[in-house]
Amino acid sequence: xxxxxxxxxxxxxxxxDRLELQHKVWLSESKRGWTNAGFSKGQSILDLGxxxxxxxxxxxxxxxxxxxxxxxDRSKAFINHLNFVVNKSDLPIEPIQSDFxxxxxxxxxxxxxxxxxxxxxxxxxxxxxxxxxxALKPGGKMVFHEYFxxxxxxxxxxxxxxxLGIAAALNSFKESDSEIDIGKYIxxxxxxxxxxxxxxxxxxxxxxxxxxxxxxxxxxxxSYFPRLVEMxxxxxxxxxxxxxxxxxxxxxxxxxxxxxxxxxxxxEAK
Numbered sequence: 001x002x003x004x005x006x007x008x009x010x011x012x013x014x015x016x017d018r019l020e021l022q023h024k025v026w027l028s029e030s031k032r033g034w035t036n037a038g039f040s041k042g043q044s045i046l047d048l049g050x051x052x053x054x055x056x057x058x059x060x061x062x063x064x065x066x067x068x069x070x071x072x073d074r075s076k077a078f079i080n081h082l083n084f085v086v087n088k089s090d091l092p093i094e095p096i097q098s099d100f101x102x103x104x105x106x107x108x109x110x111x112x113x114x115x116x117x118x119x120x121x122x123x124x125x126x127x128x129x130x131x132x133x134x135a136l137k138p139g140g141k142m143v144f145h146e147y148f149x150x151x152x153x154x155x156x157x158x159x160x161x162x163x164l165g166i167a168a169a170l171n172s173f174k175e176s177d178s179e180i181d182i183g184k185y186i187x188x189x190x191x192x193x194x195x196x197x198x199x200x201x202x203x204x205x206x207x208x209x210x211x212x213x214x215x216x217x218x219x220x221x222x223s224y225f226p227r228l229v230e231m232x233x234x235x236x237x238x239x240x241x242x243x244x245x246x247x248x249x250x251x252x253x254x255x256x257x258x259x260x261x262x263x264x265x266x267x268e269a270k
Contacts, residue, residue: 016052016081018219023054025216029145029203029264030055030116034062036199036266037141043111044068046132049118051075053082053095059114060091070110072096072103100128105135112136116145119186123177126189133193136269142195146183148202148263153217155249156256161241162249165225168234183263196268203262209250217257218246 039045041064047056050071059069071093073079079097086093096103100122113132119125132142150170155162173180187197207214225242228234249255 012077015223018223019051020054021212021219022216025205025212026116026145027058029262030058030114033143033145033264033266034059034114036264037112037143039063039112039114039141039143042066044070044109045112045114046105046110046135047071048100048113048115048128048132049073049121050078050082050095052078053085053093055114055116056082056093056095057085057091060093063092065090065092067092069093070096070105072098072100074099100131103131105131107134108137110135110137111140113140113142114145115143117147119144120147120173120180120182121178125179125182125186126192129186129189130193133195133269138270140269141198142190142265142267142269144183144186144265144267145203145262146186146265147181147260148183149261150180152204152258152261154258156258157249157252159242159245159249161238162221162245164238165221165228165234165242168228169224172228172231172233183265186263186265187267190265190267194270196270198266198268199264200266201264203264205259205262207257207259209252209255213259214250214257217259221246 039062043063044067045059045063047059047069050056050073053071056069056071063069069092071082076097079095082095086095119128122128153166187200190197205213207217225234225239229236229239
């Protein structure tokens, strides 16, 4: 797979900035999941689908210099970015460029695994989980943050063109060979491999205007809606009107964006 197709939103500077905002919005939830899993000093943890490595850097702080973070992603651009960061500092991070199907994980080598929005974009998530299970030591913990119900994504007050754009985005996901709401199925997959589910929790986010949480979906619209035109799923005029509607919504104090519903799953390998 070419790097230009590695992510639905690309891997350029604009996407790096969007992912940095996304990381800021979701960092507290990530840290809560890592705490629930007991990630700690000296551990070896896989950051699956690490992107440019924002979570890898946070995890490196948790495991310390005696631990190790295996930061794996299929994007050459993202791994190059992370390599640049790692080379400028003394961090226990090993950036690895690999597709999930080709990742080479040593059996019983990992104390933990974290993935966020990684399995929603692959056609064989159960196979990927099976690989991770083999690489985990007995008692190793897994933390998943994935979509549970993307159709929960709505804007209030409802505006016609923006609603059309959001619906077209969901349709594009449904037409792919992956499952956007993979969080519904991960517990079943985990159980099939004999792992123990420690905890699950749903994570809603309701965004208000002029906040980072609001800007998170807005940056998604601005990046992805034009791609929907290229796919033939959205009209260019609808996009122009949708972005005008966003400007109106930004100035309505009671406006809200219900972000796609997420789920956290923490599990333990036997």
